[in-house]
Amino acid sequence: MHVLMVAAENDALPNAKVGGVADVVRDCPKALVEKGLSVDVVIPDYGFDYLERHHIGVVHVPFAGQMQKLDVWKLANSDEGVTQLLISHWEFSRHNGAVYCNDEPGRPFATDASKFALFNAAVCEALLQGLIRTPDVVHLHDWHSACVALLLKTDSRYRKLAHLFLAYTVHNLALQGIRPFKGDSSSLEAWFPSLGYNGERLCDPRYFDCFNPMRTAINLVDKVHLVSPTYCQEVLRPSDAEKGFFGGEGLEADLQAAYEQGRVVGILNGCEYPGMKLDDISLASLYQHAENALFQWMAKSPVLDSSYYIAHQRLLKFKTQPFSGPLVTSVGRLTDQKALLLRQPYDKGLVLDELCQRLKQYNGYMIILGSGDAELEQIMTSVMARQENLLFLKGYAHFVGEYMYHLGDLFLMPSSFEPCGISQMLAMRAGQPCLVHGVGGLRDTVEHHVSGFSFHGESLASQSYELVTSFSDALELKKSQPEQWCAICEQAKNARFTWQSVAEGYLSGLYQ
Template sequence: MHVLMVAAENDALPNAKVGGVADVVRDCPKALVEKGLTVDVVIPDYGFHDLDRHSLGVVNVAFAGHMQQLEVWQLAHSQKGVRQLVISHWEFSRHHGAVYCNDEAGRPFATDASKFALFNAAVCEALLQGLICKPDVIHLHDWHSACVALLLKTDSRYNDFSTLFLAYTVHNLALQGIRPFKGDTSSLEAWFPSLGYDGQKLCDPRYPDCFNPMRTAINLVDKIHLVSPTYCQEVLKPSDPVNGFFGGEGLELDLQAAYQQGRVVGILNGCEYPGDELSDVSFAHLYQHAESALFQWMAKTSELDSAHYIAHQRVLKFKTQPFSGPLVTSVGRLTDQKVLLLCQPYDKALVLDELCQRLKQHDGYMIILGSGDTELEKVMTTVMARQDNLLFLKGYAHFVGEYLYHLGDLFLMPSSFEPCGISQMLAMRAGQPCLVHGVGGLRDTVQHLETGFSFNGESLTAQSYELITGFTEALALKNADPKKWQGICEQAKNARFSWQSVADGYLSYLYQ
């Protein structure tokens, strides 16, 4: 079986990772190859000029009223049998290597939607011209690849490919890439003015005059994959954000219909074992890498960012005045999905303040690594200024994250929803138990009082209370019963979520 994966991210290539989808697109193809499949992966070329590669040819694509010329490249060296492809065009690389762009208020996804629509059209044209070999299965990832399904199923130019088996993985239903049907330079009819389509299948349920790529793929593909069994059930229910539940995000009716048709499967993502081998797992190296990252971030602007300044002062404090108690860690993007509960009000401050105060009772401290939403970054910075046992590193640095996984005592992941999650698997792999909200993939990977700790709650207030309670109880257990704590650490380290089992699931349930 030959599979073509189409995605926006791929951590097999340098600087092509933003979130967990990059890990999936890097690791899962290797497991499929081990099962005897042939796998090609294609993403946009974000400026990979220094890679050893050769051209497969040029495609000319009618897009937005003009003929666009794009080049298809193959990397010279495959990754464990996986053929790596990129498609280059000035539109993909003009944002200084950034995978995604932030648009002005009122035009969400505008730049990225146009960019990925062009990329998708180039993939289809490369298939038509034979520059990309015709596969048995095309595996699309998230809304960024949805226009491949749209074009293959509705554009008569691709009639010979209309029966190709299409699998679609939803990594995060909260991001759907919604754009207008028309009336904007970044709209479906602006990109493909001659395309005939059924608007009832493509429109957003909440905004009928808008094109919804996520919904389009859900309605057109053969199989839909949610990245954990629990998340697969959650998305069949409507979201209720006021009470802290995030489910179908407006697409629950489409997913219910697909589920009844047998087109929806829930397969948990995997993790590689062993992970990165660190030569010296020490706090000295952690602080060295943290300082180095801070200096690099500071150097990007002429004005000193207060978050970086306070963080550097805090690193110096941690180095010279070490704590005797536990280290609580957190690594991930700063989004409402990840930190909404930490930012809830509690006793004239925030939940995060309360966690720091309770941690201080054990002479413990917390390190948070991540960036994302500007307002949430400000919240983290102001809490760091108030709590002297909190270090917030605003950015991402690979080795800082790896040291935090290995050196931390308790990993904090209180996501309001989590399709699968990778950070908890990486922490567990390193023997660090996690405190998680019992939703989505977190529920499927962390077993309370066996491999970690979990909490629940029927409202935001209840979830905030249960988070603080669970945090307090976990710290108390570590202090009062070291033997049981060590047992939890060992069970976390021995838990396995292998890509081999994921590949088996794909072959049995997703690719047929």
């Protein structure tokens, strides 16, 4: 069996990772090859001309009223039976190597939607012309590749490819890439003016004049994959943000219909074992990497960011006045998905304030690594200014995260929803138990009082209370029952979520 994976990210290439989809596209193909499959992976060329690669050919694609020329490349260092492909166009690389772009208010996804629509059209054209070998399965990832399904299933130009089996993985249902059908330079009819389509199957269920790429793929493909069994069930129910439940995000009716047709499958993502080997796993090394990262972030602007200044002052304090209690860590993008509960009001402050105060009772401290939503970044900075045992590092530095996984005593991941999650797997792999909200992939990976700790709640208020209570309970268990704590750490370290089992799930449930 030959599989073609189409995605926006791929951590097998330098600087082509933003989120967890890049880990999947890097690791899963290797596991499929071990099962006897062959795999091609194609992403846009964000500026990889410095890599050794071979020119396969040129495709000319009618797009947005013009004929666009794109180049197809094969990387020379494709290894382990996985062929890495790139498609080049000035539109993909003009943003200084950035995978995604931020548009002005009122035009969400505009730049990216146009960019990925062109990329998808080029993938279809390369398949038609034989520049990309014809697969048995086309595996699409998230909304960025949804227009491949649209074109293969609705454009008469690709009629000879309409038989291809299409699998579609939803990594994050909260991001759907919605754009207008028409009336904008970034709209479906602007990209493909001659395309005939059924708007009822492609429109957003809330905004009927808008094209929803994710809904389109869900309705057109042969199989839809959610990245954990629990999340697969959660998305069949409508979201209720006021109660703190995040499910189908408007697409629950389509997912329910697909589920009843037997087209939906929930397969948990995997993790690589063993993990990265670090030379010196010590707090001194962590602090040095953190300071190096802070200096690099500071140097990007002539104006000193208050968050970096406070963080550096706090780091100096951590170095000179070490804590004797537990280290709580958290690594991840700062979005409401990850941090909604941390910013909920609690007593006279926020939940995060309360966690720091509870931690202070055990002479413990907390390090949070991540960036994202500007409002959340400011909230984290403000709490850091108030709580002397909190260090917030606004950004991402790979080695800082790796050391935090290895050195932390308790990993905090209170996501409001989590399709699968990778951070909890990385922390567990290093022997650090996690405190998680029992949703999605977190529920499927962390077993309460066995390999970690979990909490629940039927509203934001009850979830906040349960988070704080569970946090205190975990700290007390570590202090008063060290043998049980060590057993939990060992269970976390020995838990296995392998790509080999994922590949087996793909073969038995997704690719047929």
